[in-house]
Amino acid sequence: xxxxxxxxxxxxxxxxxxxxxxxxxxxxxxxxxxxxxxxxxxxxxxxxxxxxxxxxxxxxxxxxxxxxxxxxxxxxxxxxxxxxxxxxxxxxxxxxxxxxxxxxxxxxxxxxxxxxxxxxxxxxxxxxxxxxxxxxxxxxxxxxxxxxxxxxxxxxxxxxxxxxxxxxxxxxxxxxxxxxxxxxxxxx
Amino acid sequence: xxxxxxxxxxxxxxxxxxxxxxxxxxxxxxxxxxxxxxxxxxxxxxxxxxxxxxxxxxxxxxxxxxxxxxxxxxxxxxxxxxxxxxxxxxxxxxxxxxxxxxxxxxxxxxxxxxxxxxxxxxxxxxxxxxxxxxxxxxxxxxxxxxxxxxxxxxxxxxxxxxxxxxxxxxxxxxxxxxxxxxxxxxxxxxxxxxxx
Numbered sequence: 001x002x003x004x005x006x007x008x009x010x011x012x013x014x015x016x017x018x019x020x021x022x023x024x025x026x027x028x029x030x031x032x033x034x035x036x037x038x039x040x041x042x043x044x045x046x047x048x049x050x051x052x053x054x055x056x057x058x059x060x061x062x063x064x065x066x067x068x069x070x071x072x073x074x075x076x077x078x079x080x081x082x083x084x085x086x087x088x089x090x091x092x093x094x095x096x097x098x099x100x101x102x103x104x105x106x107x108x109x110x111x112x113x114x115x116x117x118x119x120x121x122x123x124x125x126x127x128x129x130x131x132x133x134x135x136x137x138x139x140x141x142x143x144x145x146x147x148x149x150x151x152x153x154x155x156x157x158x159x160x161x162x163x164x165x166x167x168x169x170x171x172x173x174x175x176x177x178x179x180x181x182x183x184x185x186x187x188x
Numbered sequence: 189x190x191x192x193x194x195x196x197x198x199x200x201x202x203x204x205x206x207x208x209x210x211x212x213x214x215x216x217x218x219x220x221x222x223x224x225x226x227x228x229x230x231x232x233x234x235x236x237x238x239x240x241x242x243x244x245x246x247x248x249x250x251x252x253x254x255x256x257x258x259x260x261x262x263x264x265x266x267x268x269x270x271x272x273x274x275x276x277x278x279x280x281x282x283x284x285x286x287x288x289x290x291x292x293x294x295x296x297x298x299x300x301x302x303x304x305x306x307x308x309x310x311x312x313x314x315x316x317x318x319x320x321x322x323x324x325x326x327x328x329x330x331x332x333x334x335x336x337x338x339x340x341x342x343x344x345x346x347x348x349x350x351x352x353x354x355x356x357x358x359x360x361x362x363x364x365x366x367x368x369x370x371x372x373x374x375x376x377x378x379x380x381x382x383x384x
Contacts (some may be wrong), residue, residue, distance in 0.1 A: 007362030010312040011331045016225050029233060037212055037240050041205045044244070059189050080195075080252050084203050 037148050054096070054103050059129065061110035062116035070095050074167055076146030077131070077176075078139065079104070081113075099131060119171030128173040136162045136178035143151050143176075156180060194257035197217050197248045208244050215261050216240070222333055226269045235272060239265045254342060259335060263343035274342065315365040323358040326351055 017078035063069035070093070073079045087094040094109030110116045119125040133139045140154045143166055152165035152172065164176035194211055219239055225230035239312040242264050243257075250260060319327065327337045329343060330351075337355075341348040 007312075007315075007359055007366055008327075008331050010366065011316060011327060011362070014316065015332045026220075028221065028238075032214055033216065033233075033240070034209065034238050037239055037244070038206065038209060040241055041208055041244060043376070044205065080199065082201060150277050 001188065027072045033099075055157075057100065058103050059127070060105040060107060060114075060116065061172055062107060062114075064109055064118050064120055066092055066095070066108045069104075069168065069170060070097065072146070073097055076143045076148045077166075077174065078133075078142065087168060088183045093187055099133075104129065104132070118168075125167075125171055128175050130177070133176050133178055136164070136176060139176055140164050148174075167178050193255035195252040195255050198247050199252055201244075205244070208247065209242070211257050211261075212240055215258050216272055218258065219265050222265055223269065226328070227272055231272060235265065235268050238268055242268070255381070258270060259339040259342040262329060262333065262335065262339075263345065266329070266343065270321070270325070274374070311366065312362075315362050318365065319358055319361060323354045326354040327358045330355055355368050358375065 025102040061069070074081060074097065079098075079099050082096040082098055082103070085096045086163060094105065094107040097104050097106055107116075109118050109121065135153065140150075143164075144150060148166040148168065150164060150166050150177075152163070154162070156162050160180050161177040162180050163175060165173060165175045167173055192210070197207050197210040201211075211376075216236065220232060221264045223235045223239070227235060239261060242262060246264070250257070254260065257258065316324065316327070325344065326340055329340045330337075335343065337348050337351045340351045341347075344351075
């Protein structure tokens with residue numbers, strides 16, 4: 001019997017399957033509904049996605065192992081690949097990874113045509129990628145857990161953002177930041 | 189290789205719609221149990237199909253920042269339950285002179301009938317039904333479906349703070365009602381009260 005002073009316990013008690021035992025699972029019903037869904041899915045014409053316009057400026061990053069880089073950037077930093085844009089070549093993959101309205105292009109190093117190297121080859125990065133995120137603390141913890149090398153720890157800056165910096169497995173430098181609430185509030 | 193997230197499957201289904209079947213395979217049983225609790229077995233079968241058709245058509249607007257699609261599906265299902273119950277209330281009002289034969293589709297009727305020997309539960313049922321609809325949905329997602337505050341916020345597209353305040357108001361209100369039995373109404377009497 002529930003404690004009448006804890007009304008949520010009482011609400012839990014009146015859940016129908018709490019009182020009568022769980023609904024028997026019904027694989028036949030689920031299989032039928034799955035078939036219906038798939039036939040609906042097949043009949044639905046593909047809606048073309050709105051024409052994609054990449055930003056006027058965006059970087060192309062060269063990696064020695066671009067497949068590993070794509071996997072890492074999505075897992076550690078929360079990028080999403082624009083899968084329909086991916087190009088597969090004999091010599092590697094070109095992928096576009098998005099975050100909000102930003103995009104980075106990720107491919108294999110290319111010394112001959114594009115003269116593009118990885119920091120893992122040159123020994124140093126010559127640019128830093130700046131990324132605005134919504135929840136910097138969660139983002140930081142996720143990157144750390146995924147094995148990103150934190151180069152500047154999570155901290156508040158005098159100019160009003162909370163940020164950290166990290167190196168990806170081939171040495172590209174990433175700066176992640178969130179505006180601090182106190183500095184973004186409208187002042188009368 | 190890590191398992192594909194729902195977000196990945198939904199993104200892939202934009203080009204290859206059959207990929208959406210993965211979302212069904214992972215969540216249909218849960219969504220179905222939720223629907224049975226809310227509307228009873230027969231309407232739940234219809235609403236299960238409808239939930240996934242609506243989800244499929246809305247997949248382009250899915251926020252891929254959320255790996256797990258379950259809260260999103262709960263949100264769609266909750267909306268369909270509200271729509272279903274509004275329609276049912278209208279239909280019953282329209283023929284209010286006739287005896288209402290199909291009230292068995294409301295799970296509260298079933299549990300009410302099964303448990304009328306108990307002292308407490310019918311009163312809880314009544315108290316829950318007297319909550320405003322916005323508190324009612326949040327309460328059941330929290331207590332029956334065991335969604336976190338964050339998941340409820342995603343499901344109903346409301347801020348987490350609103351989830352907290354609705355639950356807190358529901359808790360206060362339920363406690364008041366259950367502690368002051370003289371204010372209990374005799375019973376749930378009208379289909380409008382049942383069909384929320």
